[in-house]
Amino acid sequence: MTDAKPQPKFITAPLTRRPDAALNGLEQVIEAAMEDPQHWRAFEALLPRVDLYISPEGEAAKEAIAAAKQGGGMRVLRSEDHLELRGIVLEDGRTAAVVFTDPQRLTGLWSDLPIVGMNALALLKLWRDRPVLLNPGSPRAFLFEIEDVAALIAAGDAHAAAGRTTSGPVSGKVTLSPPERVPELLLQRLVQAFGPVGGSGVTAAWLARARWQAAGQQGWFLDFRTSRPSDEIRAMVQRAVTGVGFGDETLDISVAPSGGADGVGIRFI
Incomplete structure (x- = not known):
C-alpha cells in the first residue's frame, strides 16, 4: 500500500x-x-x-x-x-x-x-x-x-x-553509575555545545548511566551545575543530541546550582 x-x-x-x-x-x-x-x-x-x-x-x-x-x-x-x-x-x-x-x-x-x-x-x-x-x-x-x-x-x-520524541524524564527513584563504555559521540556533542568551564554559564556537568528500577527503564543522566534556567540548559542539550540514537533508552537531565557534592559518572565540564 x-x-x-x-x-x-x-x-x-x-x-x-x-x-x-x-x-x-x-x-x-x-x-x-x-x-x-x-x-x-x-x-x-x-x-x-x-x-x-x-x-x-x-x-x-x-x-x-x-x-x-x-x-x-x-x-x-x-x-x-x-x-x-x-x-x-x-x-x-x-x-x-x-x-x-x-x-x-x-x-x-x-x-x-x-x-x-x-x-x-x-x-x-x-x-x-x-x-x-x-x-x-x-x-x-x-x-x-x-x-x-x-x-x-x-x-x-x-x-x-504519536509520541515520537526523544525519551524524556522517568518518574521514580533512579540509580546512577559510571558508564562501562564511553559514549564518544554523545560526549563530543555535549562538549561542543557547552564548551569549557563557565563558557556557557555551566560550572560543572557529569554524564552517568541511569536505571529506574520501578519503571524497568534505563538510559543516561546529565547532571548540570549552573545558575542558568533549566529550560535553557534543556534546550541546549536537545539541540546537541539531535541525531544521536538512544534506541529504547531515555535521557534525563538535572539542573542544580553550582556547588555541593560531585556528580556521578564522566565529568565533561
Missing part, C-alpha cells in the same frame, strides 16, 4: 559553493534530504523536539543581549514572551520570517545580533501566515512557502501526538 500523503515542495537557493560541514544532527538530516527527498520525513519528525534560532527585535532582543553578557550567549524563548522578528524582504515584495538551524548560521550572516532559540514546531506555528526562509546566506538555504509551512506543522503535530 502506498502513502498518498502529498509531499511539500521545498525550494532551495542555488548552490554556488559546496556545503560546509553540518553543524548538528538537524543539518545532517537536511543534507540527507537534499540527496533523497524521502529524508524530509525525518526532518518533519524532528520538529517537535529541536530548536531553531532567530534574531529578534524589541524586548526579546534586549533580554537576549543581557543573557549573552551573562555568559549564556543565547536565550530560550518562552510561550508568554512577545516576539518581534527580524525578517528579509523577498524579490516579490513579501517579507519572510528568517530562521536558522544553528546559532553559527545566524552569526555568519548577522554578526553581533542577539540570538533566541525556540522549539521548531512552535516557531513555525507563530509564522504560519508567511513564507519562512531557512539559513539565508548558507548553501543550505531553503524557502518554505506558506503551504510548505502548513504541511510541516501538520506533520510535526502528528509526530508529537
